[in-house]
Structure formats: structure tokens, C-alpha cells
Amino acid sequence: MFELSRYEGQTRVKGGVYLSIGLATLAALVIWVYPSFRDSMNMDELLRAYPEPMLQVMGIRTMASLEGFLAVELYTFGWVILLGLYVAYSAASTVADDVERGRMEILLSLPISRARVVGEKFAALAVPIVLVNVLTPIVVLVGAELIDESLSTVDLLVVHLLSIPYLFACAGIGLLASVVFDRTSIAQRVALGATFGLFLLESLLADTDYEVVGAIAPMRYYDPNEILLEGTYDPVSAGVLLAMAAALLVASATWFTRIDVD
Amino acid sequence: MAVIELEGLTKDYGEVLANDDLSFTVEEGEIFGYLGPNGAGKTTTIRTLLGFLSPTAGTARVLGYEITDERALIEAKRRLGYLPDDPAFDESATGREILELHAELKGDERSEELLELFDPPLDRQVREYSQGNVQKLGLVTTFMHDPDLVILDEPTNGLDPLMKQRFAEFLRDERDRGVTVFFSSHVLSEVRRLCDRVGIIRDGRLVTVEPVDTLLDRSGKVVRLHASDPIPREVLEFEGVYDLETTERDENGVAECTFTFTGDVNVLLERLRSYVLLDLSIEEAPLEDVFMRFYGGGDDV
Numbered sequence: 001m002f003e004l005s006r007y008e009g010q011t012r013v014k015g016g017v018y019l020s021i022g023l024a025t026l027a028a029l030v031i032w033v034y035p036s037f038r039d040s041m042n043m044d045e046l047l048r049a050y051p052e053p054m055l056q057v058m059g060i061r062t063m064a065s066l067e068g069f070l071a072v073e074l075y076t077f078g079w080v081i082l083l084g085l086y087v088a089y090s091a092a093s094t095v096a097d098d099v100e101r102g103r104m105e106i107l108l109s110l111p112i113s114r115a116r117v118v119g120e121k122f123a124a125l126a127v128p129i130v131l132v133n134v135l136t137p138i139v140v141l142v143g144a145e146l147i148d149e150s151l152s153t154v155d156l157l158v159v160h161l162l163s164i165p166y167l168f169a170c171a172g173i174g175l176l177a178s179v180v181f182d183r184t185s186i187a188q189r190v191a192l193g194a195t196f197g198l199f200l201l202e203s204l205l206a207d208t209d210y211e212v213v214g215a216i217a218p219m220r221y222y223d224p225n226e227i228l229l230e231g232t233y234d235p236v237s238a239g240v241l242l243a244m245a246a247a248l249l250v251a252s253a254t255w256f257t258r259i260d261v262d
Numbered sequence: 263m264a265v266i267e268l269e270g271l272t273k274d275y276g277e278v279l280a281n282d283d284l285s286f287t288v289e290e291g292e293i294f295g296y297l298g299p300n301g302a303g304k305t306t307t308i309r310t311l312l313g314f315l316s317p318t319a320g321t322a323r324v325l326g327y328e329i330t331d332e333r334a335l336i337e338a339k340r341r342l343g344y345l346p347d348d349p350a351f352d353e354s355a356t357g358r359e360i361l362e363l364h365a366e367l368k369g370d371e372r373s374e375e376l377l378e379l380f381d382p383p384l385d386r387q388v389r390e391y392s393q394g395n396v397q398k399l400g401l402v403t404t405f406m407h408d409p410d411l412v413i414l415d416e417p418t419n420g421l422d423p424l425m426k427q428r429f430a431e432f433l434r435d436e437r438d439r440g441v442t443v444f445f446s447s448h449v450l451s452e453v454r455r456l457c458d459r460v461g462i463i464r465d466g467r468l469v470t471v472e473p474v475d476t477l478l479d480r481s482g483k484v485v486r487l488h489a490s491d492p493i494p495r496e497v498l499e500f501e502g503v504y505d506l507e508t509t510e511r512d513e514n515g516v517a518e519c520t521f522t523f524t525g526d527v528n529v530l531l532e533r534l535r536s537y538v539l540l541d542l543s544i545e546e547a548p549l550e551d552v553f554m555r556f557y558g559g560g561d562d563v
Contacts, residue, residue, distance in 0.1 A: 003366040011354060102350040106403070109312055109344035110367045111336045257332065261314040 004107075004117065008094075008124035016128035019086070023078055024135040030073045031143035034066055043069075057203045059225055066149040067228040070140065075224030079163050084170040084218070085195050087129060091174025092191035094121040095256060096184040104261055115253035122175050122249055129167045133160040152231060159227045165241035166222035170195055172248025173218075179256040218244055263290045265411050265442040266311065270320030273306050280306040282466040283320065288444050293437050295457035295474065296446040303466040304446040305347055308415050312344060325411055340368060343407070347415035347446075349400035353389035357382045357399050364403045371408035376401070379432060380425070393420035401429070405436070412436070414445035418452060430456055451546050454478055481547050482524035487534070488541040492517045497533055501525060522547060 037043060043064040047055065054060075059076045062068035095118060098104040107117060137160050144151040174191035181187040202217035214220050221237035221244075266288040273281040280303045288294040298304050309315045311324055313335045325341055327334035351360050361373055361384070377384070380398035382391065391399070397420045404412055418426050433443060433456055447453050453460055453474065460477050462469040470477075482504070492515035498506060502525025510518040523530060527544060534542070 003363065007359070007363045007366075011352070102346070102348060103352060105309075105312075105314060105346045106344070106349060106351065106400075108314060109339060109342070109346075110364065111339040112367055113332055113336060260316060262309070 002120060002123070004112065004120035005123040008121055009127045012124055012127040013131075016131035019128055020132045020135045023083070023132055024139045026078050027074050027136045027139045028143055030070060031066075031140065031147060034069050034149070035147050037063070037069070053204070056206060057200070059203065059223070061225050061229060065229075066144060066147075066151060067155070068225070070151075071224040071228045074136075074140075075159055075163075075228070079159075079224065080166070080219055080222065081196075081199060083132060083163070083167060084199070085192055087125060087167045087171040088174035088177075088191040088195040089188050090128065091122070091125055091171040092177045092187040093184050094118075094125075094175060095178040095252075096182055096187040097178075099182045099261060100184050108261060114257045118175070118179065118253040118256050119249065122171065122252075125168070125171045129164055129171070133163060136160070152228075155228050155231050158233050159224050162222060162227065162233065162238050165238045165245065166218055168245040169218035169221075169241045169248070172245045172252070173198075175252045176248050176255070179252045179259070182262070264288065264323075265290050266294075266322065266324055266444060268307075268311075268320070268322040271307065271310060271317050271322050272319040273303075273310055273315060274318040279466050281310065281317075284463070284468050285320075286461050286468060286471045288442060289459075290442050291437065291440050292458040293433065293443040293445070293456055295453035295460040296444060296463065297450065297453050297460050298446075298448065298463040300448055302448075302463045304448075304463060305415055306466075307463070308413055308444075308446060311413065312339075338411075340407075341410045343404035343409035343412040345397075345400045345404040345412070345414045345417055347419065349396055351388045351396065351399065354387060356387055357384040357391075360388065360399065361402065361406070364406060369407045371406065373402055373406040376405055379428060394422060394425065397421055398425070409441070411442045411444070414443065416447060417445055418447075418449075426452075450481065450548070454546070480524065482522045483527070484520060484543075484545045484547050485523045485530070486520045486541070486543045486545075487539060488518045490517075490538045490540055493534075493537050497537075500529075500533070502529075 044062060047060060047063060050060070058072055059080075060068075060072050063072060095104070098107060108114065137156050140156060141151065141153060173194050174187075177187040177191040177194065178184075181190060198217035199219050202214035202219040205211050205214045218241055221234075221240045223237075226232055226234075264287040268284045268286055271281055271284040272279075282303075284307060296304050296307065306315065310317050311322055311329055313329050313332065316330065322329045324335065325338040327338040329335055351357075355363075361370070364370070365373070380401045382395045382399040382402065388396065388399070397417075401417070404414070418429060421429060437443060437458075445456075454477075457474045459471065460474050461471040462477075482502075492512055494515040498516065498519070498521070502523050504522040504524070506516075506519060506521040508516040508519040510516065523544070530544075
């Protein structure tokens with residue numbers, strides 16, 4: 001078991017390390033600019049100048065504390081949006097690319113079920129998803145220390161920990177696109193479109209009569225603001241994200257088992 | 263024992279009937295050639311046998327396992343090697359990494375021995391491989407777990423003549439060890455060198471299954487001859503000569519001509535012995551001609 005995951009995981013290490021360095025750099029940048037924002041202007045006044053939909057889309061509550069600033073600039077932007085899109089995009093190529101380039105035939109001639117191919121490829125996405133959550137918290141903690149700001153280490157670690165089920169749920173969207181479309185470019189576009197669409201759906205419908213529709217979006221169940229500003233974590237939300245990821249995985253495996261691989 | 267059995271296997275794509283009611287068997291320990299022009303439906307049959315495509319109708323068994331039952335087919339795949347017509351491996355991996363993955367998933371009994379025969383550059387990335395090297399790596403992955411059955415789709419694509427010969431010898435040795443080989447080709451000469459029996463497919467339909475000797479007797483040779491003086495026409499009109507076409511002639515006979523010949527070449531040479539020839543070639547008939555000759559040119563097969 002997991003021979004294919006191990007193989008695919010190894011091929012993802014390099015990309016995962018680069019991604020992780022990129023996001024750690026973003027984290028360093030956000031912390032580096034925070035003191036000049038803090039000292040030179042009243043951040044809450046600045047926020048009042050922003051149009052309301054913008055605040056809503058970005059989930060902005062306050063930027064007058066390092067936690068609030070990080071929640072918006074790093075976690076909502078970097079994790080919820082950028083990484084969410086990245087893993088969906090990346091997952092979209094897992095199956096489709098092998099089919100499109102003719103590699104799937106040799107893989108399926110091995111004594112391995114199609115469901116297992118899908119499952120092991122999905123599991124290999126744990127490599128970038130976990131790697132990206134290792135370097136950044138260290139950078140953030142050291143950075144906060146350097147600019148003399150206090151930050152709850154536990155809250156910070158929880159923000160990263162709970163992003164893992166969130167990112168797997170986004171990867172599940174990409175995976176499903178990857179088995180439904182046998183052309184990688186289409187699968188990737190659909191995965192990006194669907195993930196970003198769900199993000200907009202969730203954030204724009206919040207506090208409206210249609211808020212309930214946003215319940216299908218993974219973004220509903222991962223809120224960096226809540227964790228960093230209020231220190232509240234909701235294990236049920238994490239469970240919902242894992243269930244979403246599992247449902248998307250099962251749907252993808254079932255779909256892939258039933259189609260012709262040409 | 264039948265290693266591969268097809269029973270009315272049909273694959274209908276709607277606009278194309280790729281395989282139409284195919285039934286035949288491949289016996290244990292034989293080299294079975296699956297012959298047909300490009301686009302005849304050979305690859306569709308192979309992909310259906312391996313479970314990549316589900317048949318529209320009919321069924322087949324590989325090593326005794328139903329192809330429509332995924333679990334059963336996985337059991338068959340433990341004892342089966344497959345080389346696609348255009349094998350593709352992960353381009354960012356080295357040959358060695360690919361062999362390691364295959365070894366983990368299906369076992370490795372003899373990759374060392376195979377690597378002495380077909381020697382792809384294992385430490386290079388596949389993206390740097392030539393087509394021939396990809397094919398060599400594919401041959402190693404196909405045979406490394408010492409399968410009982412190998413399915414090869416146009417296996418000599420991309421191999422140079424020396425490798426082709428080495429491959430042919432290797433395949434015969436495998437057959438002698440009891441391995442069953444099913445391979446597709448559109449090249450008659452390749453099939454005649456290697457196969458015990460041949461199945462011919464055209465437009466998705468099975469035309470015939472027969473021992474290769476029978477097929478060769480029937481398919482004939484293309485003879486081209488150029489004589490210094492005209493040869494009387496009667497000399498060239500005997501049993502086994504078809505489609506005599508002359509390019510240079512006078513009332514005395516023909517000096518330059520081509521024809522299809524299905525008889526004994528010794529008889530032909532005996533007849534030509536008393537004439538001075540400038541040139542003579544006896545070649546295998548092209549596959550298309552074989553089809554035209556024996557199975558008609560249209561759809562009335």
C-alpha cells in the first residue's frame with residue numbers, strides 16, 4: 001500500500017519546498033510592513049475608508065492588531081485564497097495529466113485498482129499541504145518577536161493546523177475536475193473557477209438571506225480571523241472539511257472507476 | 263489452455279464501430295500476431311482486454327479472469343506485462359526511479375538480466391530519452407516481473423534494426439520458456455518472423471485467424487524482374503502468378519514487369535534460368551495487397 005503515494009510524494013517535495021519558501025517570504029513581508037502601518041496611521045479609520053463589499057470579501061475585521069493584520073494579509077489572502085487555488089489547480093492535473101500524456105495506460109496495467117490510483121495520488125498532495133505549514137509559523141513567530149509584538153503561539157499553530165483539512169477540501173475539488181476532464185488545461189481551469197467561485201459565493205452571501213448557500217463552500221469552515229482574534233476553534237468545522245474532502249475523493253474514485261481511459 | 267479468450271467482444275463509439283463482435287483465443291505458449299492496418303481497431307482490442315475500455319457487448323477472459331471484473335483483472339495483471347504502442351513514463355523521473363516503482367507494485371524477478379539486453383540510460387531523466395530508449399525501458403518494465411502473458415502493441419516502434427533483431431530473439435526465447443505473447447503489428451514481415459499464429463483485423467472485424475505459414479503461402483511475394491531480352495509471355499503465365507504488369511514490352515514478350523507470386527520460388531527460378539536478367543527482386547507483399555487479394559477491397563469482407 002502507498003507505493004504510488006510515496007513515489008508521487010517524492011516528486012512533489014521540490015515544488016512543495018519552493019511554495020513553502022514563497023509563502024514564508026510573504027509572511028516575512030507582512031510582518032516587516034506591519035510596524036510602519038501601526039505607527040503611521042489609525043488602521044481602523046483606514047478600514048472605514050474601504051468599501052463594505054471589499055471588507056466582506058477579504059473577511060476583514062480589524063487590522064489594528066498584528067493578529068488582525070496577519071489574518072487578512074497573510075491567512076485570508078495567502079492561505080484561504082492563494083493556497084486554496086493552488087492546491088485545487090495542482091490536484092486538477094493529478095489524473096488528467098497522466099491520461100492526456102498517455103502515462104495512465106502503463107500505470108493501470110499494474111496490479112492496482114483505479115480507486116487506489118486516485119486515492120494515492122490524492123494522498124501525495126499531503127506533501128505540499130504539510131510542507132507549506134511548517135516554515136511559515138516559525139517565520140511569523142520569530143518576526144513577531146523581532147518587531148516586539150506578542151502573538152499567541154497556540155492560536156498561530158491552530159491556524160496552520162486547521163488549514164490542512166481546508167486545503168484537502170480544495171484539493172478534492174481539483175481532484176474531481178481531474179477525473180471528469182481528461183484534458184489537463186480544462187480540468188485546471190474548472191478547478192480554479194470552481195474554487196474561486198465558491199470563495200466569492202461564501203463571502204458575498206454572508207449576512208444575506210442566501211447565506212445558507214455558502215454552506216457548500218470550504219471557506220465557510222475555515223476562518224483565520226476567528227482563530228487569531230478570538231482564539232476560538234471549531235473542531236466541527238474541521239470535521240466538515242474532512243468530510244468534504246472524503247466525499248470529493250470517493251466521488252472522484254467512483255467516477256474514475258467507471259470511465260473509459262483512452 | 264486458452265490464455266486470452268474473446269467472446270463477441272464489441273466496442274462501439276457511436277460514430278465508429280472500433281471492434282465488431284470479435285471472437286478468438288490465444289493459446290498458452292504461443293506467439294500470436296494481431297495484424298491489421300493502422301486504424302483497424304487493434305489498440306482498441308488491447309485496451310479493452312486490459313480493462314481501460316469497457317466493452318459495449320461481449321466479453322473476454324485474460325488468464326482465466328473476466329475483464330469486466332476489476333478485482334479479477336487485477337489478479338490477471340500480476341502475471342501480465344503490457345507495452346503500449348507509444349509508452350510514456352513520468353518525464354521528470356529517472357529510468358531507475360520508474361523501475362523501482364514498478365518493482366514495488368508488481369515485483370522484480372529479472373530486471374538485471376533484462377537491462378543487459380535492453381540498456382536504457384537508467385540514471386537519466388526520461389525527458390532526455392530518445393524514442394528507442396523509452397521503448398527499451400518499456401520492454402524492461404513489461405518483462406521484469408516474469409509474466410506468464412505479455413501484450414505488446416506495435417513493440418518494435420522506435421527500435422533500431424539491431425535492437426529489433428535482439429528483441430525478436432528474446433521473444434522467441436520467452437515463448438520457448440512458456441510465455442504467451444500477444445502482439446499487434448501492421449508490418450507483415452515482423453509478424454512472419456515472430457508469430458506462430460496470426461489474427462487479422464480490418465475495420466474492426468476479424469478477417470481470419472490462421473497459422474502464419476498458411477497466411478504467407480496465401481499472401482505471396484511481389485516479384486520485379488528486368489530481363490536484357492524480352493521473355494515470352496507464356497513463360498510467365500503459370501500457377502501462382504497474379505496481376506502481371508509490364509512496363510516494357512514488345513510482340514516477343516516482356517522485358518520489365520512486376521507480379522504477385524504465391525507459388526514455390528524454386529519453380530519460378532527454374533523457369534527464368536535460361537534468360538539473362540539485369541535485375542530480380544522477390545519481396546514480401548505489402549499488407550494492404552494481402553487484404554486486397556484475399557479479402558476484397560470494399561466492406562464485403
